[in-house]
Amino acid sequence: MDTFEPIIVAFCCHYCAYTAADMAGSMRLHYPPNVKIVRVPCSGKVDAIHIMKAFEKGADGVYVAGCLEGDCHFKNGNVKASRRVKYIKELLDEIGIGGERVEMVTMSAGMGPQFAKTAIEMTEKIRKLGPNPVKDMAAKRRRAVGQG
Amino acid sequence: MSMPEKEHINNNNRVLVVGGGLGGIKAALDLAEADIDVVLIDKAPSIGGIMTQLDRTFPTNNCDLCTLSPHLAESSRTQHIDLKPLTTLTALSGTVGQFTATLTTKPRFIDLSKCTACGECFKQFPECVQFTPGLDHRAPTCMRYPQSTPYAFSIHIDQCKDIDALKNVCPTHAIFDTDSERSFSLEVGAVILAPGAELFDSNELSNYGKGMYPNVVTGLEYERILSASGPTGGILARPSDGNQPAKIAWIQCAGSRSQNKAALPYCSSVCCMYGLKEAIVTKERFRDDIETVIFYMDMRTFGKDYELYYQRAKKDFGVRFIRSRPHSIELDPNGEDLCITYVPEKGTEPKTETFDMAVLATGFRIQPELIELASSLGIDVNEYHFAQTDYFHPVETSRKGVYVCGLFESPKDIPETMVQGSAAACLASGDLNASKAISDQDDEEAFVPERDISGEEPRIGIFICDCGYNIGGVINVEDLARYAGSLPEVIVAEPVGHGCSKESLEKIQASIRANKLNRIVIGGCSPRTHENLFQDVIRKTGLNKYLVQMANIRDQVTWVHADQPVEAFNKAKDLIRMATASVALTRPLIEHALEMNNDVLVVGGGVSGMTSALTLADKGFKVYLVERDPDLGGVAKNIRKTIEGQDVGPFIQQLIERTTQHERIEVLTRSHIVDHYGMPGLFTTGLQIGPRMYYRKIQHGVTILATGALPNRPAKYLLDEHQAVMTQMDLDAFIKDNSDRVKAWEKLVMIQCVGSRVPENPNCSRVCCQAAIKNALEIQKINPGIKIIILYRDIRTYGFHEDYYRKAREQGIIFSRYDTDREPKVRESGDRVIVSFIDHVLEREVDVEADCLALSTGFVADEESTEDLSRIFHLPRTNDGYFLEEHIKLRPVDLPIPGFYVAGTAHAPKSIKESIAQAQAAAGRAFTMLTKKAINLGASVARVDGNKCAACLICVRACPFGVPFINADGYSEIDPAKCQGCGVCAAECPAKAIQLMRFEDDRIMAKLNGLLEEVI
Amino acid sequence: MITAERKPLEEIIEYVRPFGKILLVGCNECVTVCSAGGRKEVGLLSSALQMAFMKEGKMLEIKEMTLERQCDPEYVEELSGHINQVDAVLSMACGCGVQEIAQRYREKPVFPAVNTKFMGASERQGVWSERCQGCGNCLLGLTGGICPVARCSKRLLNGPCGGSTKGKCEINPEIDCAWQLIWDRLKALGQEERYSDIIPAKDWRPSRDGGPRKIIREDLAS
Structure with a gap:
């Protein structure tokens, strides 16, 4: 079997995490290509449904990246985001997808290396967890149908 | 598109900018931004100056074209700038406010309004078409660089034998041989000189074989070889045989810091950094395939965060450093290799090493035509022919109303050039007769009505940048475009080279018009830096500016996955697919505006703060100057004289008097900023004022941070433990107050870099070398018999300060180098101290009993106040606690939040002169914003669907700014003028009744669907 | 308002397990205000159920709708065009809404997705307390x-x-x-x-x- 390459969605707030990602770029820091960024104005804009839908559509991991606590450009959007992530973790645990597939992280705009580090760690973690069970089953079924 | 020829008659209400390099462009753009008309002339056929020939700039290693070309395109777009290439200033009569300039335009023999730069003339008659000599002669086009502005060729008529044949190859009949040199006069109110300088001609150095050995190149030529638009198309090939070199030497100070009659005595300030940059970029691209060696005398990385760059070159990239100025370069008898002979620092025997290529890091000098210009304008120059300015008026020449910025003032790097450009623009705007303080914005755009796209199916156009090597070097842009073209609703998908170049922007606009596109995707860089540009560009085609989406395939793909080209290509496909899916759902949006507050808040009452405050108050704006100490003056109060000999005291005194007496400046001392809210143009800041800490709110439109840095005082070398040990600043005061005691001293030792360039404070403090030499020379004057030893790591007397370093050595001051692993040691000996250090030539420990030990302790960031302010204002800082500007090279004064500017040592350590220039620049940048009447709030606001709203109050409670309310109709209402656009309400609404424009749920879902298409 | 709380997913899953296609109906009144059964909770539950079944290799088709009020026949009537295309209805409304659907569409099984708790008030964002027992x-x-x-x-x-x-x-x-x-x-x-x-x-x-x-x-x- 091929090594599993997870698909990871990173919702990044414009003011900190997205800027940190740009900085990781200009510093030419290497991180796994598995991470794909969706830009949002504030981590507090990330709707619980967006996270659920990402998993439903087959993402193996999702993280929401906001500003450091106390540094949110919009006062406390990051705190709200982090509560929502906790709620989604419980929901994912309940349906057996695994709450550890979703995380909240924070960083400042200047923390390019932190962005890369988070991307590496998240990719490693999801790689260990294996594919999103939803996707795995769908693939098995597809294979079964193909063979049948 | 051609520039409309603007003929103003008898109009002094504009500024003439001489020179279209970075400094000139910056000055012109700032003036234009403040609605002031500018005539920008350049002797070359297109603007851009030296920077357009560089491959990348330090310390971010960005490609220059990418950061510069938005500025270039902007300059040709802006209505206020009348660009006159091939034009020189030949005479200037009159006085400030009422100058008459005589300009001469050389013939181009091409009608700019017709030339499309198709290149036919060059293909068929290459000898007739003008080019820049040097390595450029094999360049793919004869234009200086592919993004040139104006985008047109020029003809070398003397070289042309058959003019009619040449004329006939031009498909647009743009070539006309009847063009002739024209002289004309122009009324202007002020003049800004930004003519640059030329590079030292290394052919004049016989010992390095330049001109004789093909593999000896200058730094600029090496940049051209590395450049994607250069003669080799970016392939690193050495000139003699086209092979990739395996070992390259950089020779610093080639023709600089030398008494050799052909050479320049001063330091050119930038060569160390560009040498490092070229070595790092080479290492980045070729890793262990190429060995890089830098020969240097002192590594002068004194700019903001530059020391870290030097350390990276050493530690991360394995660049080898040899501290020695090579004696000569000779040809290897067996071929084209080069033998470099030098004397190593530790030793006397010369050594020889063989290299495949040598790069001479040459500096700047003033060319004869500028000497002539200066004399025809009647402005003073220094002994090296650079424009002379007064220390406390860094951008003013000796002729009132004539300003200078950039290299013509002194050798300098890009950020300082940008600072001076903004400062000069700021001062020049004050000389105009009727300076329009506040203008209407009605005439801002030559208004193209917006096209109604309702009812149209999406017609998506995808334009993919290669950004030179930045994207094109990792993934195949053609293939990506082909893939993009296969996506649904995509009408066109094509590569556009440097998408932000003027040429590409016009190509994009043409494609939008021709294909009736109504949604645009740009595959390129970050929307953070370039979204505005692309929004403006599509708006000019009649599309609503919000119908564009950027896919950041550079910062998020090619820059970070260069080692995995296959995965990088796949990820680029993903990002393009996501953007395309999302753009299909974009809708035209309306922007909201509010009236702006035109008052100014300046934080910090030192030299920088007072200078910014006075500059803006003189322009008619109300300024609040906030200082936490009881008095104004800052750190500079403790400085007696500059190295050049100016008295600082009277200058500060006068500054304080003018500030406190100015009718439009309100000085608030003992005041601390405690809270802040609002938006650019409408800020409210809360202060606690005075000993009784009463609370006051100030409303202002812009904020200038000039909070300074702190004199460093590390507990080292018995400082504050022994009376003979003091800082350079203490010594400066001691000389003044105790000259009798100084007369009795026998020995004085100074230690440099105490508490700077160390892990706790990694950067160079920039001013200590000159401060040490200033004090040493001053003491020698009082006490000629004294023995002075200066222990240093690198002497960084950049620019003309080198003269003082040379003078100090000539006068017997001993300079002895120490390494960080063998720092000097100090112990007590009665009233004196004994300093032990390793003599780096003798390799032996030496003890010196000194009457005084002066420590060059430099600056540290004022962590406490920058930390507080960065939290209150939400501004980022560097790792060492200085405010982090928007762009380290091109926007050194602007902070990342619009309406915030930084000046002085709150930005990075700098001299008083440099602080003044930056303070004027900050005032100038603020002025560009203060000329506006209204602030644009953008369109990213939350909208409520009243039909879905359950009036549950969740948004009312969740909004961090308290904006939503339940209206009389019983549903939530959000005032777009107050909405800050965070989207928290949209994410919390249980009825899904709220959408944040530009980040609507369906667009976010479209991105996820695009990414995860076919995964399940 | 009437407050409610989503049932444990396990229970809901067991209710809908026998069916291939369900209608998941939210209510834009009380259960929206107490964040138990509005449009957003419908989306979340729908996604969670989809995943739970996909993980088992089973497909569950879910049609999402949110009515202005499930306790009024006129609003409940809006389901009539869709009811025949599904095997069962899962309601996120309070017990009133569930029963209204059961009464109007007699042949279609209907299941509650929330536990109706009490009549209460919001103490603050996210906290509700009982105030009235009728x-x-x-x-x-x-x-x-x-x-x-x-x-x-x-x-x-x-x-x-x-x-x-x-x-x-x-x-x-x-x-x-x-x-x-x-x-x-x-x-x-x-x-x-x-x-x-x-x-x-x-x-x-x-x-x-x-x-x-x-x-x-x-x-x-x-």
């Missing part, structure tokens, strides 16, 4: 505006029990003693003397003694 005979005029029926664990009508300690209830120290609150409130109103008024034994007939209740306004009824 006893049919309001005493608030006698008790300083604080209901002993809904807020006293023992529904005592004449002062606290012996378990009231430092203003808290013996059932759960996080619950305020309703009679402490009543006393504090009467004091604030300067009506301490009312505390000694005896409230007669409550007539529970208007409550549940006569079976399910009905309200008829003759002037409005058609």
Whole structure:
């Protein structure tokens, strides 16, 4: 079997995490290509449904990246985001997808290396967890149908 | 598109900018931004100056074209700038406010309004078409660089034998041989000189074989070889045989810091950094395939965060450093290799090493035509022919109303050039007769009505940048475009080279018009830096500016996955697919505006703060100057004289008097900023004022941070433990107050870099070398018999300060180098101290009993106040606690939040002169914003669907700014003028009744669907 | 408002397991306000169910709808165009809504996705507390505006029990003693003397003694 390459969605707030990602770029820091960024104005804009839908559509991991606590450009959007992530973790645990597939992280705009580090760690973690069970089953079924 | 020829008659209400390099462009753009008309002339056929020939700039290693070309395109777009290439200033009569300039335009023999730069003339008659000599002669086009502005060729008529044949190859009949040199006069109110300088001609150095050995190149030529638009198309090939070199030497100070009659005595300030940059970029691209060696005398990385760059070159990239100025370069008898002979620092025997290529890091000098210009304008120059300015008026020449910025003032790097450009623009705007303080914005755009796209199916156009090597070097842009073209609703998908170049922007606009596109995707860089540009560009085609989406395939793909080209290509496909899916759902949006507050808040009452405050108050704006100490003056109060000999005291005194007496400046001392809210143009800041800490709110439109840095005082070398040990600043005061005691001293030792360039404070403090030499020379004057030893790591007397370093050595001051692993040691000996250090030539420990030990302790960031302010204002800082500007090279004064500017040592350590220039620049940048009447709030606001709203109050409670309310109709209402656009309400609404424009749920879902298409 | 809380997913999954296609219906009234069954919760539950079944290799088709109110037949009528295309209905409304659907669409199984809890008020964002039990005979005029029926664990009508300690209830120290609150409130109103008024034994007939209740306004009824 091929090594599993997870698909990871990173919702990044414009003011900190997205800027940190740009900085990781200009510093030419290497991180796994598995991470794909969706830009949002504030981590507090990330709707619980967006996270659920990402998993439903087959993402193996999702993280929401906001500003450091106390540094949110919009006062406390990051705190709200982090509560929502906790709620989604419980929901994912309940349906057996695994709450550890979703995380909240924070960083400042200047923390390019932190962005890369988070991307590496998240990719490693999801790689260990294996594919999103939803996707795995769908693939098995597809294979079964193909063979049948 | 051609520039409309603007003929103003008898109009002094504009500024003439001489020179279209970075400094000139910056000055012109700032003036234009403040609605002031500018005539920008350049002797070359297109603007851009030296920077357009560089491959990348330090310390971010960005490609220059990418950061510069938005500025270039902007300059040709802006209505206020009348660009006159091939034009020189030949005479200037009159006085400030009422100058008459005589300009001469050389013939181009091409009608700019017709030339499309198709290149036919060059293909068929290459000898007739003008080019820049040097390595450029094999360049793919004869234009200086592919993004040139104006985008047109020029003809070398003397070289042309058959003019009619040449004329006939031009498909647009743009070539006309009847063009002739024209002289004309122009009324202007002020003049800004930004003519640059030329590079030292290394052919004049016989010992390095330049001109004789093909593999000896200058730094600029090496940049051209590395450049994607250069003669080799970016392939690193050495000139003699086209092979990739395996070992390259950089020779610093080639023709600089030398008494050799052909050479320049001063330091050119930038060569160390560009040498490092070229070595790092080479290492980045070729890793262990190429060995890089830098020969240097002192590594002068004194700019903001530059020391870290030097350390990276050493530690991360394995660049080898040899501290020695090579004696000569000779040809290897067996071929084209080069033998470099030098004397190593530790030793006397010369050594020889063989290299495949040598790069001479040459500096700047003033060319004869500028000497002539200066004399025809009647402005003073220094002994090296650079424009002379007064220390406390860094951008003013000796002729009132004539300003200078950039290299013509002194050798300098890009950020300082940008600072001076903004400062000069700021001062020049004050000389105009009727300076329009506040203008209407009605005439801002030559208004193209917006096209109604309702009812149209999406017609998506995808334009993919290669950004030179930045994207094109990792993934195949053609293939990506082909893939993009296969996506649904995509009408066109094509590569556009440097998408932000003027040429590409016009190509994009043409494609939008021709294909009736109504949604645009740009595959390129970050929307953070370039979204505005692309929004403006599509708006000019009649599309609503919000119908564009950027896919950041550079910062998020090619820059970070260069080692995995296959995965990088796949990820680029993903990002393009996501953007395309999302753009299909974009809708035209309306922007909201509010009236702006035109008052100014300046934080910090030192030299920088007072200078910014006075500059803006003189322009008619109300300024609040906030200082936490009881008095104004800052750190500079403790400085007696500059190295050049100016008295600082009277200058500060006068500054304080003018500030406190100015009718439009309100000085608030003992005041601390405690809270802040609002938006650019409408800020409210809360202060606690005075000993009784009463609370006051100030409303202002812009904020200038000039909070300074702190004199460093590390507990080292018995400082504050022994009376003979003091800082350079203490010594400066001691000389003044105790000259009798100084007369009795026998020995004085100074230690440099105490508490700077160390892990706790990694950067160079920039001013200590000159401060040490200033004090040493001053003491020698009082006490000629004294023995002075200066222990240093690198002497960084950049620019003309080198003269003082040379003078100090000539006068017997001993300079002895120490390494960080063998720092000097100090112990007590009665009233004196004994300093032990390793003599780096003798390799032996030496003890010196000194009457005084002066420590060059430099600056540290004022962590406490920058930390507080960065939290209150939400501004980022560097790792060492200085405010982090928007762009380290091109926007050194602007902070990342619009309406915030930084000046002085709150930005990075700098001299008083440099602080003044930056303070004027900050005032100038603020002025560009203060000329506006209204602030644009953008369109990213939350909208409520009243039909879905359950009036549950969740948004009312969740909004961090308290904006939503339940209206009389019983549903939530959000005032777009107050909405800050965070989207928290949209994410919390249980009825899904709220959408944040530009980040609507369906667009976010479209991105996820695009990414995860076919995964399940 | 009527408050509710989503049922454990496991229970919901068991309800819908036999079906291939369901209609998931939210309500834009009380359950939206208490974040239990509005448009957003419908989306979340739908996604969670999809995944739970996909993980088992089973496909569940879910049609999402949110009605203005599930307790009014006119709104419930809006489901009529869709009801025949599904095997069952899962309602996120309170019990009223579930029953309204059951009554209107007799042949279609309908299941609750939330537990209807109580009539309550929002203390603050995300926190709701019980305030009313619909006893049919309001005493608030006698008790300083604080209901002993809904807020006293023992529904005592004449002062606290012996378990009231430092203003808290013996059932759960996080619950305020309703009679402490009543006393504090009467004091604030300067009506301490009312505390000694005896409230007669409550007539529970208007409550549940006569079976399910009905309200008829003759002037409005058609």
